[in-house]
Every structure is written in structure tokens, then in C-alpha cells.
Amino acid sequence: MINFFRLCIGLSLIGSLPASELQFFIGTSGREAPGILQATLESDTGKLSSPRVIAEAKGASFLAISKDRQTLYATLDLGQGDGGVGAFQLRGGQTARLLNTQPSQGKNATHVALDQQGKFLLVANYGSGSIASFPLNPDGSLQAKKDFFAYQGRGHHQVRQEASHPHGAFFDQQNRFVYVPDLGLDKIFIYALKEGRLDSSTQSSAELSPGSGPRHLAFHPHLPIAFVVNELSLTVAVMKVDSHTGQLSLGQVISSLPEGVEAKGVTSSAVFCSPNGKNLYVANRGHDSLAVFSISSEGQLTLIQNLLNVPATPRGFGLSPDGRWLVCAGQKSGTLNVYRIDPVSGKLSDTHQSVAAPGASCILFLDSI
Numbered sequence: 001m002i003n004f005f006r007l008c009i010g011l012s013l014i015g016s017l018p019a020s021e022l023q024f025f026i027g028t029s030g031r032e033a034p035g036i037l038q039a040t041l042e043s044d045t046g047k048l049s050s051p052r053v054i055a056e057a058k059g060a061s062f063l064a065i066s067k068d069r070q071t072l073y074a075t076l077d078l079g080q081g082d083g084g085v086g087a088f089q090l091r092g093g094q095t096a097r098l099l100n101t102q103p104s105q106g107k108n109a110t111h112v113a114l115d116q117q118g119k120f121l122l123v124a125n126y127g128s129g130s131i132a133s134f135p136l137n138p139d140g141s142l143q144a145k146k147d148f149f150a151y152q153g154r155g156h157h158q159v160r161q162e163a164s165h166p167h168g169a170f171f172d173q174q175n176r177f178v179y180v181p182d183l184g185l186d187k188i189f190i191y192a193l194k195e196g197r198l199d200s201s202t203q204s205s206a207e208l209s210p211g212s213g214p215r216h217l218a219f220h221p222h223l224p225i226a227f228v229v230n231e232l233s234l235t236v237a238v239m240k241v242d243s244h245t246g247q248l249s250l251g252q253v254i255s256s257l258p259e260g261v262e263a264k265g266v267t268s269s270a271v272f273c274s275p276n277g278k279n280l281y282v283a284n285r286g287h288d289s290l291a292v293f294s295i296s297s298e299g300q301l302t303l304i305q306n307l308l309n310v311p312a313t314p315r316g317f318g319l320s321p322d323g324r325w326l327v328c329a330g331q332k333s334g335t336l337n338v339y340r341i342d343p344v345s346g347k348l349s350d351t352h353q354s355v356a357a358p359g360a361s362c363i364l365f366l367d368s369i
Contacts, residue, residue, distance in 0.1 A: 020044050022320050024327065025072060026051055027362030029061035032334060034358055036060050036074055036088065036096065039336070046325050046338045048355045055088050055096040062111050062316075063364045067118040071140030075109040075123065076101060083109025085123050085134065087142050099141040105132040105148055111168040111216075116175035119196055120146070124180065129164030131180055133198060147198045155186050156210035157232060167215045167231070177246035181214035183231055188214055188239075190246050206248035208237060218273045218280070225299035229256070229271035229282055234263055236271065236282060238299055251299075256282045256291040258306050263287075270316045275323045279346030283314040283328065290314065290328065290339070292347055305347045311335050311354075318363030329360035336360055 026037035035058075037051035059077025066073075069090065076084035083104035088096040106125025113122050120135045121142065133147040155161025165184035171193075172179070178198055180189040186209065192202035208214055213232030219241075220227070226248060228237040238252040256268050266286035273280050273295070280293040280301060292305035311330020318327050319341075326339040326348060336357045339348040 022322070023366040024318060025054075025063055025065070025364045025366075026329065026336070026357050026360050027061050027063045027074060027316070027364070028357070028359035029059060029361045030331065030359040032358035033058070033060070036063065036072065037357060037360075039355070039357075041320060041325060041327060041338065043320065043322055043324065046340060046351045046353060048327070048336060048338055048353055050355055051336070051357045053095075054090075055098065057086060057088075059083075059109070060086075061361045063362050064112045064114045064121065065364060065366065066114065066136075066140055069366060071099070072096060073112050073114065073121055073142075075104070075112055077109075078103060081107045081127060083107055083123070083125050083127070085109060085112055085121065085142060087136075087140055089140060099139065102134055102142045102144065105145050106130040113169045113171060115171050115193070115196075116173065122169035122178065124166040124169050126165050126167055126183075129166065129182075129184065131166055131169055135196070147200075149189075149198070149200070149203075151182060151185060151189070153185050155184050155213075157213070160213060160232060161185070161211070168217070170217050170219075172241070172246070173219060173221075174243075179217060179226065179248075181217055181228060183213045183215055186210055186212050186214065188217070188228065188248060190248065192246060204247065206239065206250070208250070209233065209253070212237070215268065216271050218271045220273055220295070220299060221275065221277045223277065223299045227271055227273060227280055227301075229268050231267045231269065234266060234268050234284065236280065236293070236301060238301060240299075252301060254293070254301050254303065256284055256303075257287060257289075258303070261287065269314065272317070272319050274319060274341070274346060275321065279341075281317070281319070281326065283310070283317055285313045285315065288312055288314060290317070290326070290348060294346065304345065307339070307348050307350070309350075310339075311337050311360075316360070316362040318365050321365055321367035327363050329357065329363050331359060331361050334358045334360065336363075
């Protein structure tokens, strides 16, 4: 571990990258987590650079980046379980500079997201059942909390759903609505955006089957469809989005595991849709696999691959903006592994390339939307 840190201290953030190199950031969490890391991927070969620490930050398990690529935002652990958010200025060949932090107004901040105009940031407090919004200053720093919503209730699972546990906040592509999957309540809360605020008068929700545990969602780039990954039931829900009201209607529900696989100790985590809208990818922890689905012209899913032996406990992954590569973060293995995406089928093949990244939990490509 000491050698890893010495290596990171001796390296600096790349300021100007060759056209063939794609830059990405890594969020980390756990005892071995060094903070926020940065690495590059060679677009022709899939070769990874060794990650380097660009900011020491405890609890930086999830990241978001500003539209001008100048500011990186991260969840933080402020101690005693109190959550926080931090704004970090990216400075080319130097380490990132902390602009400021704000308390997340809750426990265990687990997800951050920027609205499509880059004017404010949302944070989900998994541990205390709430979300909060923070307007941004012109320099990218965070203003004090503006909106705050707390949820009450419990779900079907006695241990995992004893209370509300919002696991993320997601803006639609038109920046008209916000969707908050609540793992504890088996609901997705929906808000309309009005003048840069979440309109409390429009709050509604879409319900999923008891024990589903909705975690994250991904929008199809062309169809009015949202794909919701359910952490506890190990399924993906295909939900139609009403473009006028923002409401969600449940359609297909499909397993992220092959038929007959033992599900004990397995939980689903990240979900992403390919840039061309032809495939959906889901990570399964415990089973340590990546599920690949084909997407029909109507948005229906068909499981076409379940790739085994990915990094242990794949909490997060990222798709390269060119749609050619998937970088998977193994939180338990402490590695990043690269998989080639077939341009026709969307299936994955292991490149057998791996680099160390202690506590890796989130992958964010520089050109991610």
C-alpha cells in the first residue's frame, strides 16, 4: 500500500492527452481507499495507465463532473457517519484543488448528480433517507443547501428495507424531471424541475414489486425508456417515461442472472446503456459478473451474455464514450479490468488487462454525459 501511494505522489495529472487516450476518474471507498484517482485508457488497444491520486478525500465513492470539465464533485464522509459533498478544481498537470465542501444534510452520502445545465448538484443520503440540492457558484464551488426532501416508511425486506434508502438521483435528458430510486421503499420518487428547483408540489412516485430494492437507473438515448436496476431482486425493470408528465409505467422485468443461478449473497449494482442504445449492461456483486442485454426497437431486453470472473465485488463500471470499452471497478479485488465491446452484438470479451485501484467503486469518463 505504501508503495502505491509513493508512486501516486510522484505522478501528476495529464494535462494534454493524445487523441487516442481517454481520460477517466475513479471514486473509491473503504479502508484501503486513497481518495479520487485518475487514469487513461488507450482507445485503440484498451490499455490502462496506472491510476494516480489527484485528491485525498474520504468517502469519495461516487463522482460527477461539470460540463466545462473544470470541476469534479464527490460524495464525502465527514466523520461519525455524516455525509458531505466536495467540489474539486481540475488543474491540468497538477493535483486537483479542493474548492469547498458542504454537509449533505444526512448520513452516508452515496450518490451525486449534476443537472443538464450544470447549475446545481443533487446528493442522495442513503443512511438517513433524504436528498438535498446545492446551487453552484460561477467558479464551480458549492453554495449552501437549497432543497431538502426526507422520506419515511419501510419495505418488505426486514434487514435491507427497514427504512428509506435513496440510492441515487437522476436527471432526464431534457432536464425537466428528477428521479430518485429508493431501495428501502421500493419506489422511485419523481419531481418536476422549475426554475432550478425540485418542485415539491409535483412529487409523485412509481412503485416496484415488494423486495425489489431499486438502486440506479439509466435512460435510453433515443427511446422514452428508463432501465431500473433492482439491487435486491437482481432484476432490471423497463419503465416507459411519459414525456409530458415524467411519470413512469412498469413494463418488462427481467433477471440480471442466468436461469438457475444461486442468488444468495448476490446484489446488483451499476447499470448503463450503450451510447448507440443497442445494449444494456448490469453488474452483479457476489456472483461477480457483468450481464449484457440486447435492446429491441421498442426497448425490450434480452439477456445475451453473463460474463463471469470479473473483478471481485464489481460496485461500479463505466463505458468509454466511443462505445468500444467497459472498465469495471472491483471494490474487493482493488483492481480495474478492461473489457472489449463487440461493435455488432455488444457482447464483452476480457482483454486480461488489469491495474491496481484500491477500493475502486465508481468509474467516470471525462466525456460522460
